[in-house]
Amino acid sequence: MVEYAAMIRLKPLLIPAVPRQFPGERWINIALRCLHLVGIAGISGGFLFTLAEAQWLPFWYLTLSSGVALSLLYVWSTALWLVQLKGIAILLKVALLAAATLFPEWRAGLFVSIILISGLIAHAPGAVRGYRLI
DSSP states (O other): OHHHHHHHHHHHHHSOSSOOOOTTHHHHHHHHHHHHHHHHHHHHHHHHHOOOHHHHHHHHHHHHHHHHHHHHHHHHHOGGGGGBHHHHHHHHHHHHHHHHHHOGGGHHHHHHHHHHHHHHHHHSOHHHHTOBOO
């Protein structure tokens, strides 16, 4: 019974009635997305053209850090993001990136799949992106 009461108290913190926002959030989101795109462009050399790791590794760190920052921003707004199609797509892309490190021979195909998932979700109607699987 105690766990249920704790969950009831946590729900408004994790899933507010209205998603949280703060002044300048949109511009921070845009800046992080731009940095993320630069990172993706930079790592494409390693994933598609087998450039030496030293040439694309800084872009890898940029991609990871901007992606984590964006995800934290979305989860802070509402934890529902984790069960919406847009959040699940991010988790799928992270899993595909992990697979790319485990199976280097699939790296190019997995990278292209990640780009396709990104384009589909980013440009899908809001009702599709916000669709909750649970």
